[in-house]
Every structure is written in structure tokens, then in C-alpha cells.
Amino acid sequence: MRIRTMLSILLLIIAGLVSCKNSDDLNSSNITANDISSSEKIPTLNLREVDEEGDLLTIQFKILDEESEKPISDVEIFLYHADENGDYLPAIPGDETTAKYSGKIRTNADGECLLETVVPRKYETNGNQHIHLHSITAEGYKNKGGVILFDHDVNDEVRQWATDTGFGFIIKLEDRGDEKVGELVIKLNKEKE
Numbered sequence: 461m462r463i464r465t466m467l468s469i470l471l472l473i474i475a476g477l478v479s480c481k482n483s484d485d486l487n488s489s490n491i492t493a494n495d496i497s498s499s500e501k502i503p504t505l506n507l508r509e510v511d512e513e514g515d516l517l518t519i520q521f522k523i524l525d526e527e528s529e530k531p532i533s534d535v536e537i538f539l540y541h542a543d544e545n546g547d548y549l550p551a552i553p554g555d556e557t558t559a560k561y562s563g564k565i566r567t568n569a570d571g572e573c574l575l576e577t578v579v580p581r582k583y584e585t586n587g588n589q590h591i592h593l594h595s596i597t598a599e600g601y602k603n604k605g606g607v608i609l610f611d612h613d614v615n616d617e618v619r620q621w622a623t624d625t626g627f628g629f630i631i632k633l634e635d636r637g638d639e640k641v642g643e644l645v646i647k648l649n650k651e652k653e
Contacts (some may be wrong), residue, residue, distance in 0.1 A: 466652070472643050473494060475542070481612050481641065483612075488607045490568065491500070499616050500512060501568070502520070502570075502572050502573060502574050503565055503566060503568055503572075503573045503574070503591070504565075504573070504575075504576060505563045505564070505565035505573070505574070506573040506575070506577075507561045507563055507575070507578075508575040508576055508577060508578060509525075512578055513544050513578070513602070514543070514544030514578035514579060514581075515544075515578060515579040515639070515640055516577075516578060516579075516639035516640070517575075517576070517577050517578060517579045517633070517639065517641075517642075518571065518574060518575065518576050518637060518639060518640075518641045518642075519574070519575045519577075519591075519608070519641075519644055520573075520574050520642075520643045521537060521567065521572065521573050521574070521639075521644050521645075521646065521647060522545045522570075522572050522573060522643070522645045523535045523537075523543060523567050523571040523572075523598070523644070523645075523646050523647075524645060524647045524648070525594070525601075525644070525647070525650070526535070526579040526648060526649045526650075527649075527650070528648040529647070530571075531567070531569070531570045531571025531572070532537060532567065532571045532598050532601065533567055533568060533570075533571060534566055534567065534598065535566065535567040535571065535596060535597065535598040535601075536564055536565070536594065536595070536596070536597050536598070536601070536647070537564065537565050537566075537567075537573065537595075537596050538557075538562075538563075538564045538575060538593075538595045538596075539562065539563065539564075539575065539591055539592060539593050539594060539608075540556060540557055540558075540559040540561060540562035540563075540585055540591070540592045540637070541559065541561050541562075541577070541579060541580040541590065541591040541592060541593060541594050542559070542561070542582075543560055543578065543580065543581070544578050544579070544580070544581055545581055546580070546581040546582055546583030546584075547583070547625045556592070557592075557594055559582070561577055566585070575591075579640060580608075583611070586615065588609055588613050588614055588615065588618050589609070589610050589613045590607045590608060590609050591607070591608040591611075592605075592607055593607065593608060593629070594603055596631075598648060600650055600651055601648040601649065601650055601651060602648065602649045602650070602651055604632060604646065605625060605627070605653070606626075606627045606628060607622075607628050607629070607644075608627050608629050608644060609622060609628050609631070610630070610631060610632075610642070611630050611631065611632045611633070612632075612633065612634055614630055615630065626652065629634045629644055629646065631643065631644050632633045644649055
């Protein structure tokens with residue numbers, strides 16, 4: 461039993477080293493805000509590995525205040541998704557939030573951050589490719605969660621669900637040769653005092 465516990469702890473440490481980059485790593489991207497839209501470098505969560513299989517994917521997040529539509533800084537986004545084969549490969553069996561492709565990132569002063577990963581595959585015949593937004597949190601704002609869906613892969617039933625619930629965020633991906641690129645604007649509501 462003790463060996464099993466030690467192995468579980470070791471797996472958590474390894475998953476943390478691979479998936480959740482430290483704050484210095486978050487700013488190591490060669491894509492700068494000047495390439496996208498602002499004057500500050502955009503924090504980047506890179507979940508790709510060298511010689512990664514699957515289609516490369518970059519998503520630019522922009523987090524805004526629902527009322528004022530001004531950017532919100534220091535928003536933490538915790539996300540995860542399946543791999544190019546539709547498997548989560550969690551570090552802790554049964555806990556998808558510890559998937560191989562998981563991590564946290566914070567927005568800059570312009571409310572922006574980037575995710576660099578691979579396009580997840582669907583794991584059910586009639587499922588949709590998606591990325592889980594486990595939590596989107598900012599001081600003074602209501603927590604939010606959801607699922608990022610890709611416009612080219614959303615069936616009518618899921619599209620209706622996303623619209624009705626507001627839990628699904630459907631984005632269009634632009635094909636840029638060896639990678640697909642998308643943008644996602646999310647608006648947060650302030651907490652009631």
C-alpha cells in the first residue's frame with residue numbers, strides 16, 4: 461500500500477512538471493503581443509511536446525468584463541483535453557483534470573493569454589472535439605467553466621446545447637499550414653456585493 465501511495469505522488473509530481481508550467485515558462489513563447497494585438501508579451505501555456513503527433517493548435521484567449529467590456533488581468537484559466545487519439549491519459553486514474561494535456565495560465569494586463577497544444581480528437585463516434593475549461597477565475601468575478609468546441613466539428617444537437625446553456629464556446633479555426641489557430645473571447649460577470 462505504501463509503494464502505491466508513493467507511486468501516486470511521483471506521478472502527480474511528474475504530471476505537474478509536464479503539464480503545469482511555472483510562471484517563467486508561461487512567458488517563454490516566441491509569439492509576442494505585437495504579433496497579435498497588444499504591447500505586452502502574451503503569457504503562453506505550451507502543452508506541446510517536441511515532435512508531437514497530431515495537428516498543432518493555438519488559441520488566443522481574451523477575457524473581458526461583461527458590463528464594461530474592458531480586459532480583466534490575472535484571470536486564471538484551468539483547462540484540459542484528450543490527446544490526438546481521444547484519450548485523456550490522466551496522471552490520477554479516473555480524474556480527467558489530471559490529463560496529459562492539462563494546465564493553468566493567467567491573463568496579462570490586456571486580458572490575454574495563449575494556449576499552444578494539439579487538436580484533441582473525439583473519443584465517441586458521434587462526439588465532438590473539445591477542450592474542457594474546468595475553471596475561469598478572477599478576483600471579484602463569478603467563476604465560470606465550459607467547453608471549447610470547434611465550429612467545423614459541432615453537430616446540431618451540441619450547437620443548440622451550447623447556445624441554450626452558454627456553457628459551450630464555439631470557435632472557428634483558421635488553417636495556417638502546419639497549425640490551426642482560433643480566438644476565444646469570454647466575458648465574466650462581477651460578483652454581487
